[in-house]
Amino acid sequence: MMAGAGPLARSTLVLAVAVVVHVGLLAHITPAGVIVDPLVLLAVAGGMMGGRSAGATFGGGCGLAADLILHTPFGMSLLVLTLVGYLSGAITEQIPSAGRLARAAIASLLAAGGIGLFAGAGWLMDLVYVTEAPLVRIAIVTGAASLLTNPLLERATRWALIIRPRMTASPESTARGG
Secondary structure (H helix, E strand, O other): OOOOOOHHHHHHHHHHHHHHHHHHOHHHOOHHHOOOOHHHHHHHHHHHHHHHHHHHHHHHHHHHHHHHHOOOOOOHHHHHHHHHHHHHHHHHHOOOOOOHHHHHHHHHHHHHHHHHHHHHHHHHOOOHHHHOOOHHHHHHHHHHHHHHHHHHHHHHHHHHHOOOOOOOOOHHHHHOOO
């Protein structure tokens, strides 16, 4: 169906699904009394899979989608998730060959850090409802959700950003010169 669609169409579809899941399902499931934000998790995955530039762009899309459904100043999520996507890409580029479990652990820490960035932005804007939230609990639950969902989110962002797996040359093909 979407085989010929470009990254913009695919990313829009992934973000739309994330918003529907967030509003329709995750808003009613509150582990430890907090709501998991799938857009933070997607921004992290976008940066990890696409690098700095694609991460910032994909994170910006996540932030714009979040701004449409959250009751925070418009642009706050856009700024924070653009930074989260960029930083996820920048940090992941320093660890080029991490295994699946290591990537999930890194994503978990980055997602929890994203909550910290959001809290910092709320503090700078003097948003009491953000700074008085149970931020440590939110960061822990978000990190755990990222740890559990990272393989799915990696696949979704690879598909959305049209990232092809890197092919390594086999010893036979290099011996034959091709």
